[in-house]
Amino acid sequence: MRRERLARLRHHMAAQDVAATVLLHDPHVAYASGHVGPAVDSTHAVYQRPVAVIGHEGPVHLFTDHPSPDLATEIHPSVFPELDESVAGLVEAIGMVAGTSGTSRLAVDEVTGAMLRSGLLDGFDLVDAGRVLGPARLLKTEDELACIDRAQRINEVAMEEVRTACLPGVRRSELAGLFSSRVRQLGVDDVLIDPIFQPMPRNLSDGPRTSTGHVAFPTGVGDPLFNEEDLVWVDTGIGVEGYASDYGRTWVVGRDPSSAEQGLFRRWSAVMEASLATMGPGVTLAEVGRAAIGADRGSVPWLPHFYLAHGLGVESAEMPMVGTDLGEEFDEQFVLEPGMVLVLEPVVWEDGIGGYRAEEVLAITDTGWRPLGGWPSHLPFKT
Amino acid sequence: MTTELVAARRRRVLEAMSEREVDALVLGRQDNVGYSTGMARLWTSGTRPFGAGCVLMAKTQRTHLLSSWDAGVPISVVFDDLYPITWNPKIMASSMAAIAGLSTARRLGVDACSPSFIRAAARFAPDAQIVPCDDLLAQVRTVKLVEEIELVRSACQVAWSGVEAVLDRPDDPTPIAPALVAMAAQGATIPSSRPVVRSEGDTTVVDLGVMVDLYEGGVGGRFVDGRREHPPALVDACRNGATHEDLARSSTGPWLVRGLGMGYETPIIDAQRGQDLTLVTGMVLSVTDGDHRDVVAVTTGEPDVLSTPPYPTSRPAGSDA
Numbered sequence: 208m209r210r211e212r213l214a215r216l217r218h219h220m221a222a223q224d225v226a227a228t229v230l231l232h233d234p235h236v237a238y239a240s241g242h243v244g245p246a247v248d249s250t251h252a253v254y255q256r257p258v259a260v261i262g263h264e265g266p267v268h269l270f271t272d273h274p275s276p277d278l279a280t281e282i283h284p285s286v287f288p289e290l291d292e293s294v295a296g297l298v299e300a301i302g303m304v305a306g307t308s309g310t311s312r313l314a315v316d317e318v319t320g321a322m323l324r325s326g327l328l329d330g331f332d333l334v335d336a337g338r339v340l341g342p343a344r345l346l347k348t349e350d351e352l353a354c355i356d357r358a359q360r361i362n363e364v365a366m367e368e369v370r371t372a373c374l375p376g377v378r379r380s381e382l383a384g385l386f387s388s389r390v391r392q393l394g395v396d397d398v399l400i401d402p403i404f405q406p407m408p409r410n411l412s413d414g415p416r417t418s419t420g421h422v423a424f425p426t427g428v429g430d431p432l433f434n435e436e437d438l439v440w441v442d443t444g445i446g447v448e449g450y451a452s453d454y455g456r457t458w459v460v461g462r463d464p465s466s467a468e469q470g471l472f473r474r475w476s477a478v479m480e481a482s483l484a485t486m487g488p489g490v491t492l493a494e495v496g497r498a499a500i501g502a503d504r505g506s507v508p509w510l511p512h513f514y515l516a517h518g519l520g521v522e523s524a525e526m527p528m529v530g531t532d533l534g535e536e537f538d539e540q541f542v543l544e545p546g547m548v549l550v551l552e553p554v555v556w557e558d559g560i561g562g563y564r565a566e567e568v569l570a571i572t573d574t575g576w577r578p579l580g581g582w583p584s585h586l587p588f589k590t
Numbered sequence: 591m592t593t594e595l596v597a598a599r600r601r602r603v604l605e606a607m608s609e610r611e612v613d614a615l616v617l618g619r620q621d622n623v624g625y626s627t628g629m630a631r632l633w634t635s636g637t638r639p640f641g642a643g644c645v646l647m648a649k650t651q652r653t654h655l656l657s658s659w660d661a662g663v664p665i666s667v668v669f670d671d672l673y674p675i676t677w678n679p680k681i682m683a684s685s686m687a688a689i690a691g692l693s694t695a696r697r698l699g700v701d702a703c704s705p706s707f708i709r710a711a712a713r714f715a716p717d718a719q720i721v722p723c724d725d726l727l728a729q730v731r732t733v734k735l736v737e738e739i740e741l742v743r744s745a746c747q748v749a750w751s752g753v754e755a756v757l758d759r760p761d762d763p764t765p766i767a768p769a770l771v772a773m774a775a776q777g778a779t780i781p782s783s784r785p786v787v788r789s790e791g792d793t794t795v796v797d798l799g800v801m802v803d804l805y806e807g808g809v810g811g812r813f814v815d816g817r818r819e820h821p822p823a824l825v826d827a828c829r830n831g832a833t834h835e836d837l838a839r840s841s842t843g844p845w846l847v848r849g850l851g852m853g854y855e856t857p858i859i860d861a862q863r864g865q866d867l868t869l870v871t872g873m874v875l876s877v878t879d880g881d882h883r884d885v886v887a888v889t890t891g892e893p894d895v896l897s898t899p900p901y902p903t904s905r906p907a908g909s910d911a
Contacts, residue, residue: 250853384774
């Protein structure tokens with residue numbers, strides 16, 4: 208997996224005439240080097256960040272004091288790109304592959320204040336590292352797919368258990384604690400997002416106010432106490448070897464869904480089925496979007512600030528994305544290929560009743576698609 | 591967190607901008623955004639790619655905030671000063687262009703940036719020089735306000751509830767699981783650091799860190815019979831005026847003294863780093879020596895230990911008393 212990823216990365220470096228790539232963003236470092244750090248707060252991650260420097264030949268240079276085991280990289284002591292006192296180490300690191308005179312093109316994903324002050328990147332032609340990593344990351348290897356599949360299955364098991372604890376009088380934080388502890392017991396250390404269990408309004412006019420006129424999700428605001436009337440959108444994600452899962456469902460609280468809520472689920476299922484029926488290699492993102500819209504009587508069945516579908520890999524939302532504000536032209540030009548991963552997350556809404564949202568993860572294959580994860584029931588909704 | 595605290599922090603940032611003649615401050619780091627605006631965005635682990643999380647304008651004193659809704663947005667930010675999340679760089683550039691005064695800014699402060707942001711800024715603020723302001727934020731945040739110290743103190747108590755849950759279940763095959771449940775019972779579901787739990791004979795080594803209401807709490811130590819071993823001398827050495835040499839002399843094992851507030855902060859002082867740094871009153875520090883970790887506020891006298899155990903400290907483990 209690591210060798211293939213590096214080969215892909217270097218292929219895109221060469222194609223874009225990039226002499227060296229300097230990576231500070233955790234998922235980028237993980238992709239290029241295989242090193243996966245712990246899922247900690249961004250402030251801890253920033254000050255303790257590993258850095259990877261990649262040239263066209265030789266090993267990846269990884270700067271960290273706590274490397275993951277069995278890396279095929281050359282490991283160096285940490286450089287601290289946040290600190291002015293560490294700039295000399297960074298200069299040396301970049302010099303290992305890019306030379307010290309800056310006439311060449313350098314891909315970098317973040318420029319810290321210390322890097323700006325030092326002028327160490329002055330003279331280089333800087334481009335976003337996303338330009339070489341993005342296309343490399345689009346197509347997953349079998350190993351990458353296996354990591355996502357495993358993360359998704361563990362996520363599913365944990366959430367199905369948490370669902371039975373989502374009862375009147377329980378708080379969001381209790382469910383989040385239960386989820387995180389259950390995931391640990393299932394052998395996974397990394398919870399990548401503060402678990403979301405958000406009771407949703409029944410009418411858009413109930414608020415919050417949004418820029419799109421649609422519903423606000425996920426807000427991460429407060430610590431709601433659930434009651435029997437609630438319709439709860441849930442969303443969680445964990446990491447296996449740096450690869451993310453993404454689990455979304457709609458729950459009711461200690462009761463069966465009403466017939467109107469069940470009707471929402473039927474509508475959502477029709478959108479999901481139509482999207483899946485279209486899915487496969489050679490299909491454009493626009494075709495998938497049109498199938499979803501067609502199945503929901505012409506309404507746009509996804510959250511307008513997000514998408515109908517997004518990719519999944521070392522980050523929990525990456526390319527390809529269907530139905531974003533990148534616009535129709537983007538979706539028309541983007542063609543699905545085997546090895547791409549999509550998370551379909553249609554949302555159907557009916558004012559007065561509310562909304563149903565759930566997510567399913569799949570990989571594009573040579574002939575169509577296959578699920579990643581076991582795709583469990585949508586209980587308590589009846590299929 | 592009170593609105594007074596949010597306002598006080600924001601005022602400090604705006605004053606520092608004025609001193610450094612920064613016209614507009616674009617912040618990408620979640621902790622800097624939270625400090626300057628009071629916005630608590632949905633937590634995700636690890637580093638985030640740089641993006642404009644908020645923009646503070648010196649002239650108008652307005653805060654422009656990345657959010658597609660008003661949920662969780664502090665009352666000081668009006669709806670019209672929100673700009674939406676987007677996947678489209680052109681839409682983000684228009685959002686920036688629509689911020690009053692940004693197009694004529696001369697000095698554009700950032701806490702970090704990216705090549706594409708530098709390119710975009712050349713268009714939406716063509717006369718602006720990009721000025722690194724990570725140090726401006728770090729300086730503002732170093733000396734804590736009284737309410738911040740109390741928020742850290744209560745976050746440390748949440749961490750202790752996790753420690754006690756670990757010690758109460760010595761045979762749990764997943765010792766961290768009960769800690770996560772116990773801290774969540776206090777409403778805290780965000781880990782700050784990687785949790786540590788391991789057994790060495792009769793001793794249990796625990797280190798837990800947690801984010802509560804945007805502030806970090808943490809504690810660590812070696813526990814025997816449910817009691818922590820004596821704090822090392824390094825904790826007491828964290829006083830106003832203490833130098834790198836003072837701290838190094840007081841340490842007994844691998845050590846780290848670093849800022850703690852809205853997460854991991856400066857100063858960062860250990861055997862290799864921070865040789866020129868001196869502690870000052872009002873700093874809040876996470877102090878690690880070997881397996882022991884306390885959180886202290888620096889005063890002119892004895893440090894105010896914010897991570898005091900929830901039991902009487904007169905008889906720690908290993909005490910002959």
